[in-house]
Amino acid sequence: MTKVLLVDDEESIRNMMRMTLELDGYSVWTAADGPTALEIFQKESPDVVLLDVRMPGMDGVEVLSRIKEINRDAEVIIISGHGDMDMAVECLRKEASNFLTKPVSEELLSLSLKRSLEKVALRRKLKQYTRNLETLVREANVELEKAYQFRENIIENSPDATVCIRKGGAIIIFNSAAEKLLGYGKEEVVGKMNIVQIYLPGVARKIMKDLKSDDFGGPGILQKRQVTLVDKHGHEIPVYISAAVLYENGIEAGSVGIFTDLREKIKLEKQLLRSEKLSSLGKLSAGIAHEINQPLTGVLTFAHLLAKKFKNDEPTRKDLEIIIRETTRVRGIVQGVLDFAREMPMQKKLRRIEPVLDQTLEIIVHQQRFFGIALVKDYGSDIPEMAVDSNLMEQVFMNIILNALDAMDGSGTLTIRTRRLEEWVEIDFQDTGSGMPEIMLDKIFDPFFTTKDSTEGMGMGLGLAVSYGIVKNHNGDILVASREGVGTTFTIRLPVEMNY
Ligand SMILES: Nc1ncnc2c1ncn2[C@@H]1O[C@H](COP(=O)(O)OP(=O)(O)OP(=O)(O)O)[C@@H](O)[C@H]1O
Ligand SMILES: [Mg+2]
Numbered sequence: 001m002t003k004v005l006l007v008d009d010e011e012s013i014r015n016m017m018r019m020t021l022e023l024d025g026y027s028v029w030t031a032a033d034g035p036t037a038l039e040i041f042q043k044e045s046p047d048v049v050l051l052d053v054r055m056p057g058m059d060g061v062e063v064l065s066r067i068k069e070i071n072r073d074a075e076v077i078i079i080s081g082h083g084d085m086d087m088a089v090e091c092l093r094k095e096a097s098n099f100l101t102k103p104v105s106e107e108l109l110s111l112s113l114k115r116s117l118e119k120v121a122l123r124r125k126l127k128q129y130t131r132n133l134e135t136l137v138r139e140a141n142v143e144l145e146k147a148y149q150f151r152e153n154i155i156e157n158s159p160d161a162t163v164c165i166r167k168g169g170a171i172i173i174f175n176s177a178a179e180k181l182l183g184y185g186k187e188e189v190v191g192k193m194n195i196v197q198i199y200l201p202g203v204a205r206k207i208m209k210d211l212k213s214d215d216f217g218g219p220g221i222l223q224k225r226q227v228t229l230v231d232k233h234g235h236e237i238p239v240y241i242s243a244a245v246l247y248e249n250g251i252e253a254g255s256v257g258i259f260t261d262l263r264e265k266i267k268l269e270k271q272l273l274r275s276e277k278l279s280s281l282g283k284l285s286a287g288i289a290h291e292i293n294q295p296l297t298g299v300l301t302f303a304h305l306l307a308k309k310f311k312n313d314e315p316t317r318k319d320l321e322i323i324i325r326e327t328t329r330v331r332g333i334v335q336g337v338l339d340f341a342r343e344m345p346m347q348k349k350l351r352r353i354e355p356v357l358d359q360t361l362e363i364i365v366h367q368q369r370f371f372g373i374a375l376v377k378d379y380g381s382d383i384p385e386m387a388v389d390s391n392l393m394e395q396v397f398m399n400i401i402l403n404a405l406d407a408m409d410g411s412g413t414l415t416i417r418t419r420r421l422e423e424w425v426e427i428d429f430q431d432t433g434s435g436m437p438e439i440m441l442d443k444i445f446d447p448f449f450t451t452k453d454s455t456e457g458m459g460m461g462l463g464l465a466v467s468y469g470i471v472k473n474h475n476g477d478i479l480v481a482s483r484e485g486v487g488t489t490f491t492i493r494l495p496v497e498m499n500y
Helices: 011-023 034-044 060-070 082-093 106-157 176-182 203-212 263-308 315-341 353-365 390-408 463-473
Strands: 003-007 027-031 048-052 075-080 098-101 161-166 171-174 221-230 236-248 251-261 349-351 373-379 386-388 412-420 424-431 477-483 487-495
Touching: 003 011, 003 034, 011 027, 011 106, 027 034, 034 048, 034 060, 048 060, 048 106, 060 075, 060 082, 075 082, 075 106, 082 098, 098 106, 161 176, 176 236, 176 251, 203 221, 203 236, 203 251, 236 263, 263 315, 349 353, 353 373, 353 386, 353 390, 353 412, 353 424, 386 390, 390 412, 390 424, 390 463, 390 487, 463 477, 463 487
Parallel strands: 003 027, 003 048, 048 075, 075 098, 373 412
Antiparallel strands: 161 171, 161 251, 221 236, 236 251, 349 386, 412 424, 424 487, 477 487
8 A cells, every 4th residue: 555654743734735645545644743754764664745934943944954855755745834935945855756735635645645656656667767777788688798708718728829819919818728738838828929929930921821822621711731939938849720810890810829739649650650760660670581591600600610710829720710700790780680680478477666677777786887986766655556567577677777887878867657647657867967858759769770889799789778678579669768867767658557
């Protein structure tokens, strides 16, 4: 029911108006003075207030001001006598809705109340609409935000590095794969760097030119091709790029480039090539070695027989001994080649890897070449048993340790570490020897690559080739890191899942 508060100090007027209002169906509260009126207003929140201006104590103007302080939208109709025009005007200025002069006719009272109530209803509706509208706008914003976020997420989480630039080359999007690929953080790049800075000189311009030409996938499109990027530390990174021009209302606004890291692929290709090279070289050498072996045995046997026919100090005997020594060396080499090429069946057994390492060390630490070398063992505590052929593994460890000793030449530290990574066990052999230049690292696993002087009977360049083959047969890998003058670390990586 609609609530009306009637404020007048004259009791007769209050009674009379209350009757009229109640007859019209309103709930009526009455107050004889300002303070009472304000109290009821606070408590009941009436829809309309009928307010006499001239009252003792707090007058109508004051009451109106207070009411408006409580609720700016309160509907207040002023009732004034003939002599109160100034006050009535003042009230209108203070946003009274209307004013009636005394004596108030029933009709006029009903009419202005009706109008006021219509205004109240209208205002409520308007409020409701505004609220609805606000909700709608908010919801639309949320949707928009979601759509935007979604697109952002797709770009951000793409496994390929994605870089967007404005016309002119300023980078505006740099996703996390790009961060990982190039080593820069977004904050260093977005709005700060130009696309030319992530290419080798001249490459960015060439790409933009090709992107706009029709010849590489159509205008505005550049089909996949290989280029080289330069990361934060100046390292060159081979990648595939595909790119597209971005348009806004038909006008070129910038472009997007998507980069796929090729390092792993190139590494795998190299490994494959190496394995193929190893196997074909192995087969070829084995064939030759086999053929050489027989006549060699003949030469040796007869040289021995012949030598016995001469006395120790006879020059011919000395010459024959040279023949015997050199032929023995050749036979050693031939045997090495045969060992390398022979595909021995593996006899894998579950065992701990540390005792295999220790056995290898046991053979070698007492040899003269180990004198002057400090040995540090740092074995991890959580290394599981691994399925390995221990004879072959010993051979691998031996080759790597001998190489380290050669590189340290009588002084330095050999550190042997084992550790468990999630799916791998890694064994490091770190030496403080001569190290190797970067370009050599690609070649050391090639059969017959050596920098050693082979007249001493060592240095056939087979140690690492053989080791590589063995570790590959265990589904593992050998990695190498080296710095000239500082030392070298070989890391053997064996998969844990080969446990059975
Ligand atoms: N730890 C190391 N430090 C420095 N250079 C190394 C190291 N290990 C290997 N090399 C280099 O790699 C080359 C190839 O090694 P690999 O073991 O295959 O052959 P090798 O030691 O020369 O001969 P072989 O092992 O057949 O006696 C070596 O000649 C050497 O130049
Ligand atoms: Mg060697």
